[in-house]
Amino acid sequence: MSDKRSITIxxxxxxxxxxxxxxxxxxxxxxxxxxxxxxxxxxxxxxxALMEKYNGQKLDxxxxxxEGPIQHWxxxxxxxxxxxxxxxxxxxxxxxxKRPVARCYVYDKQGDLITFYDKIHMFDVAVxxxxxxxxxxxxxxxxxxxxxxxxxxTFGLSVxxxxxxxxxxxxxxxxxxxxxxxxxxxxxxxxxxxWQLLLQxxxxxxxxFVAASNQTGEHDNKRKTYGHSMFVGPWGxxxxxxxxxxxxxxxxxxxxxxxxxxxxxxVHTHRKL
Numbered sequence: 001m002s003d004k005r006s007i008t009i010x011x012x013x014x015x016x017x018x019x020x021x022x023x024x025x026x027x028x029x030x031x032x033x034x035x036x037x038x039x040x041x042x043x044x045x046x047x048x049a050l051m052e053k054y055n056g057q058k059l060d061x062x063x064x065x066x067e068g069p070i071q072h073w074x075x076x077x078x079x080x081x082x083x084x085x086x087x088x089x090x091x092x093x094x095x096x097x098k099r100p101v102a103r104c105y106v107y108d109k110q111g112d113l114i115t116f117y118d119k120i121h122m123f124d125v126a127v128x129x130x131x132x133x134x135x136x137x138x139x140x141x142x143x144x145x146x147x148x149x150x151x152x153x154t155f156g157l158s159v160x161x162x163x164x165x166x167x168x169x170x171x172x173x174x175x176x177x178x179x180x181x182x183x184x185x186x187x188x189x190x191x192x193x194x195w196q197l198l199l200q201x202x203x204x205x206x207x208x209f210v211a212a213s214n215q216t217g218e219h220d221n222k223r224k225t226y227g228h229s230m231f232v233g234p235w236g237x238x239x240x241x242x243x244x245x246x247x248x249x250x251x252x253x254x255x256x257x258x259x260x261x262x263x264x265x266x267v268h269t270h271r272k273l
Contacts, residue, residue, distance in 0.1 A: 005151055008252045009179075010034030010042040010083075011229040015217035015246050018053035020061060024073050026246070034248040035081045041150070042248075043213040044088035045229075046102070046119075046160050046185040051219045056138055058091045062100045065092055066113070071105065079111035084150065088183040088213070089119060089159055091139075099140040104157055104183060106148055117157035118142025121165055127189045131223075135161075145171050153178050153255055156208075160184035163198040163212075166205060173206040173268060178255050182212040191226025196238070204236040207261055207268055209253050216244050234258045 012030045016023045027049075031042050049070045052058050063071055070090050078085045085107045091100040102119040120143060122136035145168065146157045156172035156179070163182055172180060180202055186195050195214070203210045209232065216227030227244040231251040240251045262268060 005153070006252050006254045006256075007151065007153055007179075008038045008040050008250055009211050009231070010037070010039030010248050010250045011211060011213040011231070011242070012042055012044050012048070012248050013213060013216050013227055013229040013242050013246055014045050014048055015219060015225075016045070016048055016051040016215060017220050018051060018057060020049050020070070023049050023051075024070070028073075028077055030246075030248050031077055031081055031083065031085070034250055035083045037248075037250050038252075039083060039248075039250050041084040041086065043086045043181055043183055043211055045213045045215045046089045046183045047215065048088035048183075049090050051185070051215065051221060051223070053221045056098075058100070059098060059138065062091045062093050065103075074105060074107055075111035075113075078107040078109060082109045084108055084114075086157075086181055086183065092118075094140040096140055099138055101140050101142055102159065103142075104159055106157070115146050115148045115157075117146040117159070118144070119159040119162065120145075120168065121161045123161040127187055131187070131189070145175075147172065147175055147177055155179045155181055158182050160186060163202060164194075166202065169202050169206050169208075173208070177206070177208055178258055179209045179211060179253060180206070182210060184212055185215040186226045188224035188226045191228065195226055195228055196230065196241075199230055199232045200236045200238070203232040203234055207234045207258055209234055209239075209255075209258070211251075211253075216242075216246060234261055
């Protein structure tokens, strides 16, 4: 366990619009700033490249796996900036014409694909009477958890609404995940009451770091997202958090902290069910 090291991660907080070109330009500038501040890995928020102005707009921007301008952009930016990129989500063809998957790609510093994760849990809720979401209408849910390793650190992938389903993260604990990644587009109303609570719960119950980048502000579809991109430590402490402004936050995560807690508080060995 002693070979595990620290890593500096940058959370990219955006207020994405319905213009892909503008979003990618904004994202690249923020990534460059984060890397200049020491980030080895950056996490883009959910729907970073396109926040739909109307339901179904994303169907005009669906890419094939391993092909398409947004994927090529992520590869180029990773290579140009010598940084790992965890690419929020983009719409990728699933085989069902009007229901692409929401896929999170991970690229290494050379721009090579490491793995990808398809969002499992669909956001089908009424936040309030006049704010209703039905993500499953035009998105196909994934069904596989995904981990990857970098320099002896194990990462587990998830997206936004997944945070409400602890059984997903229990699977990651079984696999020895050190850092849970959660690119999100958490709404303002639910974010105010549940965002930090959920991030801390997932960290504490699994003795893992959580790194969650979020969308923020009012988008051109009038949807409002919460911001407050956040790092949480394995003891549940908030290690760093943003407000509601567009920008980035970097944090160095010391993986040895997990081992220290496990020795004193080996809750992971006490499970009965």
